[in-house]
Amino acid sequence: RWFLLDDEPLSFWNRLLNTMLREISRWTVRVIMLRPYTALRARFGVEPEDVFSSIRRTEAIVLLPGVWGIEPPRSLPPNFKVIHPILPSPAEQIADKAIASFIDSDSCTYNQGLVLISFGTQASLSPSQVDRIARAVSSSPDYCFLWRLPRRNERPPDFREDQLRNLFIAEWLPQNDLLGHPRMRAFVSHVGYGSLYEAAYHGVPLVGIPQFGDQDDSMQRAVRSGWGIRLDKDRFTTLELADAIQRAISPPFRSRAKAWSRRVQAKSGVDEA
Template sequence: MQTVLTLMRELSIQCNMTLHQSEIMNFLKEEHYDIAVVDAFNPCAMLVTEKLGLPFIAFFPTIMANAYRIGMPSPLSYSPLFQTQLTDQMDFYGRLRNTLTFFVSLVILKKMDSLFDGVIKEHFPVDSRPNIPDLHLKAELWLYNVDFTLEFPRPLLPHVQYIGGLLAKPVKPISQELEDFISESGDAGFIVVTLGSMFSSLPLAEFIKEMNGGFAQIKQKVIWSYQRSKWPQEVEIAPNVKIMDWVSQNDLLGHPKLRLFVTHGGMNSLMEAVYHGVPVLGIPLLGDQKENMVRVKAKQMGTYILPGQLKADNFAGTIQHIIENKSYKTSAMKLQAIRRSQPFPPDQQLLRWVEHIIQSGGGGHLHPYSYKLPWYQYWLLDVILFLSSSSSPWSSTSL
């Protein structure tokens, strides 16, 4: 959580700089937009729309990590909170952990929001200063980059929609160079490895050495997205590995000879894997990636290895286990069928909901009245106090 707070502190500094860009802010005001669609992970996006006086639709890039903030019903008995690494099937200690995490998260959220207090005081007049919690409730519509193929089932409010899988699409032919490389694998097939845009810029020589050593022990060919200029000079690339600065991930995931996808566990990558019915081996590095991989494992579509536990032998063994155990492929194909048979593709769903919000003049008709209730009424504390009071009619009724 300290990492999250550090990130939010940096975002608040950037936000102050953004709101000081008067030329850009004035330009945006003069355009008279109908609505804004913002990345709601960064609170600054909501502050910018508030400064512009624009209604906004909030897009969240991953699982519902902020359910409490948007007033979402979240029974702690089966709705795992972010950072717990729990599934929806919790034993007593899991429910206890989930409950304690909820109370700790209230403190963390308050601390996160306070990091933007200075920005709000500097850029908004005293009589109209917004606060971050209220801005979360002000969104006309909430869109989440996830899907129930991976996310655990849970109650949703009318103005909350899942639209994960926007990047997944039918495959296009890959280059002849790659086809020739893949054909050399024979029936063994090949593996695709992409670990996110930031991975190759990190000093991870020992980690790369272990991964490369694991790939050298398997019979599959490996196509690995990694900047050659960043490759550690002391590590000799395994003979079955092809390093490329960039790969067409979606097209490779749909190739008939693909056997496994090794990924950091970003949601876009996982939704592409679901679309193509591909088993997954995750190496979660940061952010939401471990939580995402918990869901992949719970859905029996794959498993994961934490970076600090990855060694060449256990890496190679896990790869062989997933490929040889056909249950992973069977689960992946089942999730693919669920994903592809949904009534509307995610891009159509996104378009229709945004059009609906604009044409209906906002999403107020979708917002529950709970947004206006004081917290003690929401949790029925006044009713509980009345029923438990010694002066209540229940306590004076003779049996």
């Protein structure tokens, strides 16, 4: 899924290109991504030697977490079963005292709600991206922002974490619990597959800035199903991001996100599995 075209409907040539890209993706996984693990298995005598191929040859059933409607229609082999997502769960009370204190502070209690910003565990934002996001936060004083910004992300020279009263920055945030907070209004995200369905589960509109891999593919699912807004990671401006957040918070987007939340929560993926 990393490089595949997913516009609907696909032309014949796009389907042909997807077939070629799929084979390139398989080769990439085998030759580049799995090679270090294969070397480690050989070094320490871990059997079987080729786990990836042996699993693919013997798979009896493949479970695909997702919800039709967010997932585009497509044909699947008989042993492929789409089940409801298994990772999202009901939100628990925020245990981190610093986060809870920020949410309950006067500067947040009397504004219009919360916005979560997180780009996952692998993506690293450029100083320019960090600067544009910070300026969008600064231009949106009516909301409180919680931003997961690990130190590996290089800050611009004039960036100060304590300069905005409506911004809380941390190395890690309890994403699922924050998305389920009753005052959460929007989620600015890289839109990994887990983030896509955690947002859908809790009915939080997405402002997606995909960084690499399958993230753009996941973002297109939210856009097509009417509860997501996509921005280009290299070209988005401060004004475009601030405007996208305001649009995502608007009643039409929130209503559609809540409708998808009811569908995602209708069944337990664990029970289906």
